[in-house]
Amino acid sequence: MKIKLNGKGIEVDGSKSLLDICRENGITIPTLCYHASLFPEARCRVCLVEMDGKLVTACSTKPREGAAIVTNSERIVKARKLNMELMMPEPSCGLVDDLEVCEIYAEVGMRKARFPKIKEYKPDLGAAVVRDDNKCINCGRCVRVCADVQGVFAIDFASRAHNEHITPYWEHPLADVACIRCGQCILNCPVGAISECSHLEGVVDALNDRNKYVVAQVAPSIRAALGELFGMPAGTLVTGKTVAALRRCGFEKVFDVDLGADMTIMEEASELLRRVEKGGKLPMITTCCPGWILMMEFFYHDLLKNMSTCKSPHEMLGMLIKTYYAKKAGIDPKKIVVVSIMPCTAKKFESTRPEMKSGVDYVLTTKELGKLIKMKDIDFASLPDEEFDPALGISTGAGVIFGATGGVIEAALRTAHKFATGKELENIEFSEIRGMKGIKEGSITLKGKKIKFACAHGGANARKLIAQKDKYHFIEIMACPGGCIGGGGQPVYRDPGILRKRTEAIYSADRSSKLRRSHENPIVKKIYEEMLGKPLSKKAEELLHTHYMKRSRF
Ligand code: SF4
Ligand code: SF4
Ligand code: FES
Structure with missing residues (x-):
């Protein structure tokens, strides 16, 4: 199908997401909840682009025939940064090595926290895997990998609105539920909220x-x-x-x-x-x-x-x-x-x-x-x-x-x-x-x-x-x-x-x-x-x- 990408007419495979199309055409789109191995749930809205004037999530949206896609308007830049600020009260770069989120801060231009933290959580010091909900941004990647890739379903979302958080079922510590300690959630967490229990x-x-x-x-x-x-x-x-x-x-x-x-x-x-x-x-x-x-x-x-x-x-x-x-x-x-x-x-x-x-x-x-x-x-x-x-x-x-x-x-x-x-x-x-x-x-x-x-x-x-x-x-x-x-x-x-x-x-x-x-x-x-x-x-x-x-x- 034919689309316009930042004003340039191109031929694309319509079965691909806007994110893949942009990346194939050398355009960087920041992503946070997206992971190439997981189903795109589009929770974070950091990957926003415009399709025919409407803001859409690039990771989960496919193009329409003749669509005009814009990836770099002022509106997009502001919206991405705001979504990031709403999720991340406290950037934790520098505290943990090689955090994926640090790259994304740079990509959306966020340097410091704008909104206060709403709730404090007690870290869950499991037998092999440690979770700290205070760092968690609810991107949901750990939930998806645990359910879709591992078939374990040890963790999920609980509560609603600003109380929403990720927890092992019935709010038990991870060590007390049917978690197989595989650590795949660690690999998928972009902010270092889950890590190994250090020896x-x-x-x-x-x-x-x-x-x-x-x-x-x-x-x-x-x-x-x-x-x-x-x-x-x-x-x-x-x-x-x-x-x-x-x-x-x-x-x-x-x-x-x-x-x-x-x-x-x-x-x-x-x-x-x-x-x-x-x-x-x-x-x-x-x-x-x-x-x-x-x-x-x-x-x-x-x-x-x-x-x-x-x-x-x-x-x-x-x-x-x-x-x-x-x-x-x-x-x-x-x-x-x-x-x-x-x-x-x-x-x-x-x-x-x-x-x-x-x-x-x-x-x-x-x-x-x-x-x-x-x-x-x-x-x-x-x-x-x-x-x-x-x-x-x-x-x-x-x-x-x-x-x-x-x-x-x-x-x-x-x-x-x-x-x-x-x-x-x-x-x-x-x-x-x-x-x-x-x-x-x-x-x-x-x-x-x-x-x-x-x-x-x-x-x-x-x-x-x-x-x-x-x-x-x-x-x-x-x-x-x-x-x-x-x-x-x-x-x-x-x-x-x-x-x-x-x-x-x-x-x-x-x-x-x-x-x-x-x-x-x-x-x-x-x-x-x-x-x-x-x-x-x-x-x-x-x-x-x-x-x-x-x-x-x-
Ligand atoms: S360690 Fe494995 S089983 Fe346990 S919560 Fe993480 S992904 Fe699920
Ligand atoms: S890393 Fe550990 S849990 Fe994963 S496949 Fe190897 S032995 Fe199994
Ligand atoms: S990366 Fe697309 S909505 Fe999160």
Whole structure:
């Protein structure tokens, strides 16, 4: 269709929003409640433009044939600024890093508060996710991501007019409602009103304590995202620099959670084959993701027996650090402080579960690690690439792909095939379960039986997959969009293309690994030889497995 954009006649795709059309034509429109991954609810009215003389929201309005669109009149500039002032009594730029709203202040020309704050709220200090309603501007992005993308519905709007605010249901604290602690609301909040419950202070105290032996373990997806916090392009692999930075922060040893992932695969592949051979409960469902585990515990009690009993990779490695490594290195395990560097807010909750008998003392998100590196004045970009400490630092490509949706199943099948047939799989890349499609599936023959597998990422997709679970033998679910590369503790992103770049980085790390199957890992072999015996042995069950429970949604 033909329209006029700021007086210039152009041909446009009429199915696109005015916002997309303007951006494609190089015109900047400020947005606040809009997010490319969410349905445009048009609450903030910061993106106003004129269509045929009327003010309309660009994010939710499509053009009419022959319409005259204006994006820069004085009336528009005044209206955008007023809407911003009505929402934002107190600009909080400078208090929190990299707030999206700070860019928008500049775009609408707002410098200071014009209207007083109407109400004070008590901050909600949840178990993993912290909310401060005093900063909230009711843009509704957290509500939409929690409902539409995650399918959890833990928070919603309450009250009306100037009393309107966002709250967990029935005004309970977030920690007391069916919130899966995925942290997707954090990634979507433009003003920093939701954040992770910080473990930084505890970690800094431990690092300063001469009686402690502080060890870091780094999750697969950190290496594909941490560089973004230091101005590097999305998808830059910073594995070696991350290790170097952690050493300069004062950690005694830096270990690789990819090794924990290799251990998980040894146990999980064996568990799958045992269930297939002995008629155990199928489909077996992965348990690497504590966000998904909470979702199952709140909403799917009938799946308890379908869940693998394997702990997640950092929980397995945390336990091995305090048992296997402590013994070998001759260190009292009570002196060891294990800090997991994770993309994940739900892992903060996971390590406090009593039934986990966790070896992990603190969980820092990618963003918290970024803050620690900045606090220590380390020039991250100039650091040399360093290797993980070899005692628990050798891993395989199978371990690193845990960071992307589909990676756990792919890694498990590489090893399950060897265990079931005695032969290595020739093609170890399962393209059918790679990529950003919400639900992916495939099949493989093991022990003469066709094994159908599927994976989902994002809670809403998980719900759709669970509705058809009986078609499959093996299911992977990761609560966050894209898997851990899109975790709630990762750097904030506005362009969903960033998740693709992080995913590509993960797969390139796999391709360049010398070892690509978990059972080839020499440290894994040593741990079984020297301590555990074999997968699913009594000792392995005691240290590396756990159980889950039913939780009330109310
Ligand atoms: S942490 Fe996840 S489940 Fe909880 S409120 Fe935020 S988006 Fe919803
Ligand atoms: S997908 Fe990864 S980051 Fe997200 S909740 Fe699960 S484990 Fe945590
Ligand atoms: S960004 Fe369009 S109404 Fe908020």
